Amino acid sequence: MKIIVAKHMGFCGGVRRAVDIAQKTAATAGGPVQTWGPLIHNPQVVRGLGEAGVAVAERREDVSGTAFVVSAYGVERAVLDQARAKGMAIVDATCPVVIRAHAVTEKLAAEGYQVIAIGDHGHPEMVTLKELLGDRVTIVHTREEAARVNITGKVGVVSQTTQSQENFRQIVGDLALRVRELKVLNTLCPAITIRQEETDEMLPKIDALLVVGGHGSSNTTRLAEMGRARGVPTYHIETAAEIAPAWLEGIGTLGVVSGASTPTWIIEEVMLRLQDLGGS
Numbered sequence: 001m002k003i004i005v006a007k008h009m010g011f012c013g014g015v016r017r018a019v020d021i022a023q024k025t026a027a028t029a030g031g032p033v034q035t036w037g038p039l040i041h042n043p044q045v046v047r048g049l050g051e052a053g054v055a056v057a058e059r060r061e062d063v064s065g066t067a068f069v070v071s072a073y074g075v076e077r078a079v080l081d082q083a084r085a086k087g088m089a090i091v092d093a094t095c096p097v098v099i100r101a102h103a104v105t106e107k108l109a110a111e112g113y114q115v116i117a118i119g120d121h122g123h124p125e126m127v128t129l130k131e132l133l134g135d136r137v138t139i140v141h142t143r144e145e146a147a148r149v150n151i152t153g154k155v156g157v158v159s160q161t162t163q164s165q166e167n168f169r170q171i172v173g174d175l176a177l178r179v180r181e182l183k184v185l186n187t188l189c190p191a192i193t194i195r196q197e198e199t200d201e202m203l204p205k206i207d208a209l210l211v212v213g214g215h216g217s218s219n220t221t222r223l224a225e226m227g228r229a230r231g232v233p234t235y236h237i238e239t240a241a242e243i244a245p246a247w248l249e250g251i252g253t254l255g256v257v258s259g260a261s262t263p264t265w266i267i268e269e270v271m272l273r274l275q276d277l278g279g280s
């Protein structure tokens with residue numbers, strides 16, 4: 001079995017930065033350190049951070065300690081207020097790409113555009129954008145949702161940084177036919193689009209696709225969706241232990257890609273397991 005591995009694997013810059021900040025905070029805070037929910041969407045990394053002293057708060061009443069690390073995609077205001085009220089030091093690990101996307105979207109709204117953001121309802125990046133802009137932004141995830149938006153004037157469109165290029169392209173195309181004045185700001189993260197482009201290029205050359213990354217990771221899930229949409233047998237795993245030998249039977253070429261929150265050590269374990277199963 002031949003294995004083709006994407007060029008861009010492992011942590012993106014924003015995830016690397018967030019993990020470094022959390023580790024450094026745990027080493028220097030001098031007391032309990034918390035994040036709100038997982039710092040990044042990879043359970044194995046979050047477990048390692050827990051061992052290093054970064055705990056995950058799941059309920060607002062549990063937020064307490066010495067330092068509170070804001071995750072890569074931001075944290076809702078009520079939780080930050082709670083952390084401040086408890087006297088915690090706020091350490092901001094929000095990705096600069098997300099901060100920039102929010103800033104340009106805010107400018108779009110200030111210019112009088114009715115803003116439509118293409119993203120996942122409930123994703124922290126979209127929740128914090130909604131807090132920033134309130135009624136001035138409508139979040140849509142699908143073409144159907146976008147079609148139901150009542151257009152009132154000139155429209156500005158942005159995307160969650162980790163959305164799929166294809167979804168962005170389709171919704172923008174639909175809106176272009178409905179709106180007199182449409183301003184499109186491409187706020188997709190380059191670290192994500194390059195992985196999608198590599199996956200897209202790889203799909204015609206492979207018999208099956210292995211996607212490595214957190215099951216709760218939005219950008220990793222997109223890569224798996226791309227494989228399935230093209231009819232390529234696709235397996236989304238978090239760790240090497242999940243690989244079933246039966247998946248590889250009769251496979252001539254296997255493609256391997258990873259999400260932006262997948263650590264190198266997990267990818268290395270996956271490659272070793274694939275070699276044990278006859279890959280080269």
Ligand code: SF4
Pocket residue numbers: 012013014015072095096097098161162189190191192219260
């Ligand atoms: S994928 Fe992009 S937006 Fe998300 S953390 Fe990485 S660099 Fe930041």
